[in-house]
Every structure is written in C-alpha cells, then in structure tokens.
Amino acid sequence: MSRHDDQALLSEFRQNLEAFYAALKLAPPYDSVEKTIRRLSALFQTKTAEEQAQLLGDDSLRRELHVQAFMESGLHKKHRGIITGLARTEAFDQFPESVRYLLEPFRS
Secondary structure, eight states, X not given: OOHHHHHHHHHHHHHHHHHHHHHHTOOOOHHHHHHHHHHHHHHHHTSOHHHHHHHHHOHHHHXXXXXXXXXXXXXXXXXXXXXXXXXXXXXXXXXXXXXXXXXXXXXX
C-alpha cells in the first residue's frame, strides 16, 4: 500500500472523530485523539498488503479497525459518562449515522 492510502485512512478517521465530538458538542481530547490516530496507523501497518487493500475497500472493515484503535488507545474512556448516557437513550437514533459506529462501544 502506498503512503497515500495510509494517509487517506488516517484522515478519514480523524474527520470521523472530529464529527463524532462535534455531534456530542464536546471538545475532543486532542492528545488522546492523536494517540488514537497513531494506534490506527500501527494497526494498519501490521496488516498484510492484501488485508490493507481489503480494509481500504470495505467500509465495515475500516469501521471495525477504527473502533479497535478507539478502544485500544483509551479514547473511549474520555467523556465516558456523557457518551454512555447518550448511547443508551433514544438520542442514539438521531446521532449522525456516519459516526454512530463510534457509539457502539458505549452501548453495552
């Protein structure tokens, strides 16, 4: 995979995180966001070229990797009470669908 592909993946995730926090009306914890972006990059680099190509071509696989980075970096622990409350209410259905997958870890 090219460096451009890697950067596109990271950029997409960064935009999703920004949209996620904007929808929550919360300031993103910038240091934790950067740690999460680095974690996503590391996870992506551990994949074979074939797996990377699959990830880049499949939204659901990319979202799974995003959630994995979100969890492994510890970002899911920031603002946990506020986000968990939202994820368990009917407001979940009104949350932007494009970033709703980031609420899933808070629903259990």
